[in-house]
Amino acid sequence: xxxxxxxxxxxxxxxxxxxxxxxxxxxxxxxxxxxxxxxxxxxxxxxxxxxxxxxxxxxxxxxxxxxxxxxxxxxxxxxxxxxxxxxxxxxxxxxxxxxxxxxxxxxxxxxxxxxxxxxxxxxxxxxxxxxxxxxxxxxxxxxxxxxxxxxxxxxxxxxxxxxxxxxxxxxxxxxxxxxxxxxxxxxxxxxxxxxxxxxxxxxxxxxxxxxxxxxxxxxxxxxxxxxxxxxxxxxxxxxxxxxxxxxxxxxxxxxxxxxxxxxxxxxxxxxxxxxxxxxxxxxxxxxxxxxxxxxxxxxxxxxxxxxxxxxxxxxxxxxxxxxxxxxxxxxxxxxxxxxxxxxxxxxxxxxxxxxxxxxxxxxxxxxxxxxxxxxxxxxxxxxxxxxxxxxxxxxxxxxxxxxxxxxxxxxxxxxxxxxxxxxxxxxxxxxxxxxxxxxxxxxxxxxxxxxxxxxxxxxxxxxxxxxxxxxxxxx
Numbered sequence: 001x002x003x004x005x006x007x008x009x010x011x012x013x014x015x016x017x018x019x020x021x022x023x024x025x026x027x028x029x030x031x032x033x034x035x036x037x038x039x040x041x042x043x044x045x046x047x048x049x050x051x052x053x054x055x056x057x058x059x060x061x062x063x064x065x066x067x068x069x070x071x072x073x074x075x076x077x078x079x080x081x082x083x084x085x086x087x088x089x090x091x092x093x094x095x096x097x098x099x100x101x102x103x104x105x106x107x108x109x110x111x112x113x114x115x116x117x118x119x120x121x122x123x124x125x126x127x128x129x130x131x132x133x134x135x136x137x138x139x140x141x142x143x144x145x146x147x148x149x150x151x152x153x154x155x156x157x158x159x160x161x162x163x164x165x166x167x168x169x170x171x172x173x174x175x176x177x178x179x180x181x182x183x184x185x186x187x188x189x190x191x192x193x194x195x196x197x198x199x200x201x202x203x204x205x206x207x208x209x210x211x212x213x214x215x216x217x218x219x220x221x222x223x224x225x226x227x228x229x230x231x232x233x234x235x236x237x238x239x240x241x242x243x244x245x246x247x248x249x250x251x252x253x254x255x256x257x258x259x260x261x262x263x264x265x266x267x268x269x270x271x272x273x274x275x276x277x278x279x280x281x282x283x284x285x286x287x288x289x290x291x292x293x294x295x296x297x298x299x300x301x302x303x304x305x306x307x308x309x310x311x312x313x314x315x316x317x318x319x320x321x322x323x324x325x326x327x328x329x330x331x332x333x334x335x336x337x338x339x340x341x342x343x344x345x346x347x348x349x350x351x352x353x354x355x356x357x358x359x360x361x362x363x364x365x366x367x368x369x370x371x372x373x374x375x376x377x378x379x380x381x382x383x384x385x386x387x388x389x390x391x392x393x394x395x396x397x398x399x400x401x402x403x404x405x406x407x408x409x410x411x412x413x414x415x416x417x418x419x420x421x422x423x424x425x426x427x428x429x430x431x432x433x434x435x436x437x438x439x440x441x442x443x444x445x446x447x448x449x450x451x452x453x454x455x456x457x458x459x460x461x462x463x464x465x466x467x468x469x470x471x472x473x474x475x
Contacts, residue, residue, distance in 0.1 A: 053440075053475070057475070063101070064102040065101040066099075068473065069473045070094075070096040070471075071473075074468045076091075076466050077090075078462045078463065078465065080366065081452050081456060081461060082460055087127055090124055090125060091124040092121065095119050095133075097116065097117050097118070098116040098138075100113065100114035107145075107147070108146055109142065109144060109145075112139055112143070114139035116137075120133065134220045134223060135216060136214075142154075142155055142156055143155075150190055150191050152189045153188050157183070157184050157214070159181055160202070167352070167359075168251070171354055171356060171357040174227050174376065176210075176226055178357070180226075183354075184205055184207070185203060188201045196241045196242045197239070198237075198238075199236070199239075200235075200236070200238075201234075201235075206226075208228065229258055229262065229301065230260065231255060231256065231257055233253060233255045235252060238250045245279060246279050246280075247278040250276075252273050253272040254270075254271050255353065256268075257269075260301045266298055267299045267301060268309070269297060270294055270295065270351065271296055272293070273294075274292035276289065276290035283321075284323060287316075288317055289317075290314070292314070292350075294310070308345075308346050309347045310347075311338045311347070311348050311379075314336045315334075315336075316335075317332070319331040327390065328390050330389075331386075332387075335383045336408075337350040337352060338379070338380070338408065339381070339408050339409035340409060341411060342411040342412075349372075352377070352379065356374070360378060360428070361466075363450050364428075371418075384403070385401065396433065396434065398433045399430075400429075400432075401429075402427070402428070402430075403427075404426075406425060407425050416459055418460075419457050424453030424455055426452040427450070427451045428449075430448045432445070433446075440474050441472070443469075446466070446467070446470070447468075449463060450464040450465075
């Protein structure tokens with residue numbers, strides 16, 4: 001159960017850790033050629049309207065601010081893969097509003113803050129009620145960049161997407177969907193003088209409740225949990241680009257999960273070791289591959305049924321860029337995440353850490369709940385990947401991808417949602433179209449369909465659909 005005294009002590013230690021980290025072209029050519037090159041590189045002049053917008057967003061030298069609005073119309077059908085369910089259709093509207101400010105009183109110090117809210121309304125089903133949306137700070141951080149040192153510190157509520165590790169480190173708030181993705185963390189980054197090597201040390205304390213650090217205004221009871229348990233983690237990322245056309249990475253993550261009142265929570269300690277290589281073969285071909293081993297001990301939300309963890313994961317992709325006017329691009333790949341065997345004394349289920357978001361598909365939020373109950377828990381999967389994208393007209397991108405998904409194990413064999421010995425999870429197809437009007441407005445459309453396979457029982461074997469229209473406005 002949640003112990004407030006232990007929680008206060010953990011938060012005190014976290015603040016101490018934060019405080020410790022805080023203190024801790026070519027040669028010149030002829031005049032004619034130079035002038036021509038300068039003209040070619042000159043950016044087009046801003047329109048009077050755009051010039052006014054930029055000045056209003058940066059009214060004084062030490063202040064920047066901005067805002068965005070994301071409108072979504074979403075439709076789900078048969079999310080439990082059962083069309084006889086009376087609430088098998090969901091039609092909802094989401095409006096995420098964000099307002100941010102960045103204050104730089106001196107060059108080496110920046111304070112950032114962003115507030116957001118996302119009201120929702122429902123047309124279907126009748127059993128769901130909309131809400132106005134709470135006001136939540138999803139960014140509250142300070143950045144320190146000492147002038148004479150190759151170091152940068154970023155402390156506070158922040159996103160880690162800039163590290164570009166979407167497989168394992170993307171969304172720190174796994175249970176609130178795409179509303180927020182923040183981490184409560186501190187990181188220190190070293191960059192070598194030649195900029196070929198970077199080292200990132202990260203410490204994070206992720207509380208399961210949204211009101212743990214900075215309470216939301218008008219908190220919605222249905223949104224009070226951002227994850228299934230409290231988590232403390234430390235990680236080290238080393239990235240090197242010394243070899244021509246090659247990027248090498250090494251990532252080590254320690255993760256401790258505390259006991260929780262939530263039945264879907266887990267408890268234990270694990271270490272994940274993940275190397276990655278990305279290689280640009282030539283102007284057309286790119287290849288990247290990463291693999292991860294995971295070791296430790298894990299139990300249920302109360303710390304019972306502890307078992308050794310030995311799990312593996314891998315993801316690779318080969319991409320071909322046509323380099324033509326339509327920007328045609330094709331890729332193939334494969335992903336493997338080991339699964340927990342039925343009755344096994346060792347837990348082989350790969351925990352994809354903070355890679356639990358719509359990386360594979362929006363529908364997977366619901367499909368994975370048919371297995372272990374947790375949204376976007378992709379473990380126990382072997383999946384080839386085929387994809388293609390094209391720019392059919394200027395400023396539009398269309399992407400189509402397909403995944404047949406297999407289950408290496410069937411730990412739920414024989415229950416009401418799973419067959420006795422099936423191993424094929426199903427066919428997942430995604431089609432996305434994005435259109436950019438200008439730097440302030442873009443629109444998108446997404447369609448997904450999942451045809452379940454024999455891994456599921458007849459009760460959970462109906463085709464599942466998802467459709468979305470989206471408009472994003474940025475100021």
